[in-house]
Amino acid sequence: xxxxxxxxxxxxxxxxxxxxxxxxxxxxxxxxxxxxxxxxxxxxxxxxxxxxxxxxxxxxxxxxxxxxxxxxxxxxxxxxxxxxxxxxxxxxxxxxxxxxxxxxxxxxxxxxxxxxxxxxxxxxxxxxxxxxxxxxxxxxxxxxxxxxxxxxxxxxxxxxxxxxxxxxxxxxxxxxxxxxxxxxxxxxxxxxxxxxxxxxxxxxxxxxxxxxxxxxxxxxxxxxxxxxxxxxxxxxxxxxxxxxxxxxxxxxxxxxxxxxxxxxxxxxxxxxxxxxxxxxxxxxxxxxxxxxxxxxxxxxxxxxxxxxxxxxxxxxxxxxxxxxxxxxxxxxxxxxxxxxxxxxxxxxxxxxxxxxxxxxxxxxxxxxxxxxxxxxxxxxxxxxxxxxxxxxxxxxxx
Numbered sequence: 001x002x003x004x005x006x007x008x009x010x011x012x013x014x015x016x017x018x019x020x021x022x023x024x025x026x027x028x029x030x031x032x033x034x035x036x037x038x039x040x041x042x043x044x045x046x047x048x049x050x051x052x053x054x055x056x057x058x059x060x061x062x063x064x065x066x067x068x069x070x071x072x073x074x075x076x077x078x079x080x081x082x083x084x085x086x087x088x089x090x091x092x093x094x095x096x097x098x099x100x101x102x103x104x105x106x107x108x109x110x111x112x113x114x115x116x117x118x119x120x121x122x123x124x125x126x127x128x129x130x131x132x133x134x135x136x137x138x139x140x141x142x143x144x145x146x147x148x149x150x151x152x153x154x155x156x157x158x159x160x161x162x163x164x165x166x167x168x169x170x171x172x173x174x175x176x177x178x179x180x181x182x183x184x185x186x187x188x189x190x191x192x193x194x195x196x197x198x199x200x201x202x203x204x205x206x207x208x209x210x211x212x213x214x215x216x217x218x219x220x221x222x223x224x225x226x227x228x229x230x231x232x233x234x235x236x237x238x239x240x241x242x243x244x245x246x247x248x249x250x251x252x253x254x255x256x257x258x259x260x261x262x263x264x265x266x267x268x269x270x271x272x273x274x275x276x277x278x279x280x281x282x283x284x285x286x287x288x289x290x291x292x293x294x295x296x297x298x299x300x301x302x303x304x305x306x307x308x309x310x311x312x313x314x315x316x317x318x319x320x321x322x323x324x325x326x327x328x329x330x331x332x333x334x335x336x337x338x339x340x341x342x343x344x345x346x347x348x349x350x351x352x353x354x355x356x357x358x359x360x361x362x363x364x365x366x367x368x369x370x371x372x373x374x375x376x377x378x379x380x381x382x383x384x385x386x387x388x389x390x391x392x393x394x395x396x397x398x
Contacts, residue, residue, distance in 0.1 A: 001038055001158075001160055001161075002160065003038070003082035005158055005160060006035075006036055006037065006038055006082060007082070009035065009036055009153060010036055010059060010065055012153060013025075013036070013059060013149055013150060013153065014059065014060070014061055014062060016147075016149045017059070017061040017120065017149065018061045018062070020120075020147055020149075021118060022061055022117075022118050022119065022120045022144070022146070023060065023061050023114055023117030023118045023119060024058060024059055024060040024061055024109075024112070024114050024117060024119050024120070025058075025059050025119060025120035025121070025146050025149075026056055026057075026058060026059075026105070026119060026120070026121050026122070026134075027056060027057040027058075027059060027122065027150070028049050028054075028055070028056045028057075028122055028125065028126055028130075029049075029122050029125040029126075030043045030044045030048070030049075030055070031154075031336040031337055032057075032122070032150045033055060033056070033057050033067075034336060035150065035153075035154060035336065036057055036059070036065070036150075037057055037067050037081045037082070037083050038080055038081050038082055039055075039067065039069075039076075039077050039080045039081040039083075040080070040264065041073075041076060041080075041217075042073060042076075043055045043073070048070075049125070049126060049127070049130065050101075050127075050129075050130060051100050051101045051102045051130075051133060052070070052091055052100070052101065053070040053072065053073075053091070053101070054068065054070065054089070054101025054102065054104075054105070055067075055068070055069050055070070055073070055101075056068050056101070056105060057083075058105070058108050058109065058112065058114075060112050060114060063112065064084075064085050065083060065085065066083070066085040066086075066087060066108050066112075067081060067083040067085070067086050067087070068086075068087045068088070068089065068101065068104050068105060068108065069086070069087075069088055069089075070088065070089060070090070070091065070101065071088045071089065071090045071091075071097075072091075074086075074088045076217070079217055080217055087104055087108065088104075089101050089103065089104040102133060102134070102137040103137075105134075105137070105138070106137050106138060109138065109141065114141065115138065115140050115141055116140040116141060117141055117142070118141075118142045118144060119138070119141050119142065119143055119144065120144060120145070120146030120147070120149075121134065121143045121144065121145065121146060122146060123145045123146075124145075131143070148341075151340070151341050152341070154335060154336070154340060154341075155333060155340070155341050155342060155350075155353075155355075155356055156353060156354075156355040156356060157335060157355050157356070157357050157378075158355075161265070161335060161357075162355070162357070162378060164262055164263050164265050165265055165267060165334075165335065165357055165376070165378070165387055166387055167207055167261070167262040168261030168262045168265045168266070168267045168387075169261075169267050169269065169376055169386075169387035169388040169389075170203075170388075171200050171203045171204065171207075171222075171261045171262055172200075172256040172259070172261060172267055172269040172388055173269065173388055173389065173390045174199055174200070174203055175196035175197075175199050175200045175222075175256060175259070176196070176254055176256065176269065176271055176390065177390075178195050178196055178198075178199040179192045179193070179195055179196040179199075179228075179254050180254065180271070180273050180395055180397070182195045183246060183252050183273045183275070183397055184246065184275070184397065185245075185246055185247055185248045185250075185275065186245060186246065187245070187246050188242075188243050188244065188245050188246070189228040189229075189230060189241040189242050189243070189244050189246070189252075190228075190241045190242065190243060192228055192241065192246075192252075192254070193226040193228055193241040196226065196254075196256070196259075197221075197222050197223075197226070197259075200222030200259065200261065201220055201221050201222045203262075204220035204221075204222055204261075204262055205220040207262055208220055218263065222259055222260070222261065223260070224258050224259045224260055225240045225241075225258045226240065226241050226254075226255065226256065226258055226259060227239065227240060227241070227253070227255035227256075227257065227258055227270075228240070228241035228242075228252065228253065228254055228255070229252075229253045229370070230244060230246055230247075230250045230251065230252040230253070231244070231246075231247060231250045231251070231367075231368055232367045232368055233367075234251060234253060234365060234366065234367060234368060234369060234370040235365045235366050235367045235370070236365075237327060237328065237365055237372075240258075246275070247275075248275055248276075249275055249276045250274075250275050250276075250368075251272060251273070251274045251275070251276075251368065251369060251370065252272070252273045252274070252275075253270065253272055253370055253372050254270060254271055254272075254273060255269075255270035255372065255374070256268075256269045256270060257269070257270070257338055257359075257374070258338065264336070265334075265335060265336060266334050266335065266336070266337060266338040267334050267357075267359075267376040267387060267388060268331070268332075268334055268338075268359030268361060268374045268375070268376050268388075269374055269375060269376060269388040269390075270361070270372050270373065270374040271373060271390065271392070271395065272370065272371060272372065272373065272394050272395065273394075273395045273396075273397060274394055274395065274396050274397070275396075275397055275398075276396075277396060278369075278394065282369055285322065285364060285369070285371060286371050286394055288316075288317065288320050288322060289317070289322075289362060289363065289364055289371040289373065290371075290373070290392065291316065292312075292313040292316045292317050292362040293313070293360065293362050293373060293392070295309075295312045295313055295316055296309035296310075296312060296313045296330055296331075296360050296362055297309070297360065297377075297384070298312070299312055300352070300358075300360065300377060300379070300383065300384045301352065301379070301382070301383045301384060302351075302352055302353055302354055302379055302380075302381065302383075303351060303352065304351070304352055305348070305349045305350065305351060305352070306342035306343060306344055306345075306348040306349070306350040306351075306352055306358075307343075307344070307345060307346050307347060307348045307349065309330050309331065309344050309360060310329055310330035310331070310344050310345045310346055311346060313326075313330050313362035314326065314330070314346070314362075317362065317364070322364050325364035325365055325366055326362060326363060326364055326365075327365060328361075328363070329343060329344060329345030329346070330344045330345060330360060330361060330362050331343075331344030331345075331358050331359040331360045331361055331374075332344055332345070332358065332359055333356065333357065333358050334357055334358065334359055334376060335357060342356065342358065344358055344359065344360065352379050353379060354379050354380055354381050355378075355379065356378075356379040357376060357377070357378050357379070357387070358376070358377055358379065359374055359375065359376050359377070360374070360375055360377060361373065361374035361375075371394075373392050375387075375388045375390075375392075376388045
């Protein structure tokens with residue numbers, strides 16, 4: 001992401017902080033740190049949200065932001081972030097070094113005259129233990145729950161993010177095709193997942209090579225857990241690929257939501273593969289689910305509430321007696337996280353806007369039978385664009 005883009009994000013966040021009456025905010029959630037600084041990698045590990053190896057961005061309502069990192073990540077951060085005020089702390093006592101992330105945090109806040117300010121804290125992300133430690137270390141400051149400033153900003157993807165998500169969608173489709181070609185009796189679910197992971201890694205590396213930007217800082221291995229269920233496991237919505245052996249006559253669900261794709265961005269995509277023709281009752285349920293999908297897309301456009309696709313799909317499946325088999329919302333926002341705002345679900349009145357990237361996935365789940373078709377869409381000025389272009393029909397393999 002270009003430094004100017006991230007500078008603009010910080011400026012927008014600072015403007016919103018002033019509007020809410022805050023003197024600054026502490027940004028610790030890894031996705032938010034990346035969004036504003038470009039620094040990511042090991043920071044997603046939970047230890048980096050605790051004092052020993054704390055990574056945090058101090059954003060004052062006005063003035064320069066400061067990124068603090070443990071010394072173990074200092075060289076990585078230097079090469080990856082545009083932030084010029086980069087500080088580090090250590091895990092041991094040594095002259096000339098700052099021992100501990102909270103001590104460094106307190107020092108920086110004093111420099112910025114924020115030690116007694118109104119500071120926004122990501123209470124929805126950090127642990128209760130860390131909040132208690134922050135309150136003890138920064139006793140003069142008012143640590144307040146920050147409004148969803150960054151969550152709101154992240155709903156609208158930048159042109160650079162949209163380009164990444166287009167690549168990510170294409171990668172997921174290619175991974176699916178590689179896996180679908182491997183589905184046959186005798187193959188185990190985890191073996192199918194390994195094939196998709198290898199294909200994704202190959203494509204990731206190819207895109208990095210073509211971009212020529214920062215490839216030595218990015219690991220192209222598509223690393224994550226994949227949802228694959230088959231046979232009697234099809235009613236386990238979030239079950240991961242197992243050692244179960246595919247059998248003749250099975251249906252297989254291939255879901256790519258858990259994989260981070262290009263540059264760690266996530267999309268929603270899934271398809272069904274079957275080793276048999278569906279019977280009449282099953283074929284009818286496939287058709288009904290596809291109609292629920294079509295109805296969801298009919299209202300997927302700017303100006304409508306985010307819940308609208310869910311409401312129309314759920315009412316349709318309920319009308320046809322399938323409500324009990326549809327056990328999740330119809331979609332959600334995706335990007336740096338696998339589940340972001342807005343929720344494409346009941347109660348979310350957020351108005352859809354161009355630049356939002358969301359999933360649509362009305363589904364039914366039963367033992368030995370499921371219909372889980374999921375795609376990722378970009379909301380455009382006139383409607384929507386699919387970022388995971390792939391036929392939605394049930395794939396039958398012999």
